[in-house]
Amino acid sequence: MNEKISPKSLKGCKPEIHYPCVWQYKIIGMKRQTVQAALSEKLGDAPYSLSESRTSKQGKYISLNLELTVHNEEQRLYLYSALTADPSIKLVL
Template identity: 45%
Template sequence: MVNINDIEQKLELEYPCNWCYKVVGEEREKLENAIREVIVEREHKIAHSNTSRTGKYISLNLELLVHNEEDRQFIYDALKAHQHVKMVL
């Protein structure tokens, strides 16, 4: 039996491509501002994804065109490092 953790496969993407990040935080307005600070004036779509059962956290889907692996990773890292972002998926 093969353990999924033993398989090292890298996601193969053809760039440029649309990519969706799920961005989690406590306040929608602060999350939207964080996203805009990271992506500046790039064309994007933001849509509500979910609210936690207690209402403390919300998640937004951020969809935009990424140009290459470095671009995709840079956006992920920059969002993750933002003070108003709790998690990025």
């Protein structure tokens, strides 16, 4: 039986994540140097990798892939919140 799952039926469902785990954030900003400085400030000496993903057609925006190990949900959500609050970072996915 193939039932369609509606987005409404998924409301309130949380993915099952087993910690610690490697987590990826997509970071979108305007200047690589200011985004990197923000990441260094927020992440401190935690090991992470950063790779370029894309640049907008006119070169105004860059997107970077940030990958690091998160040890629990609180840390994962804190990092998301801290990154989105930084003015040099326009969007975090």
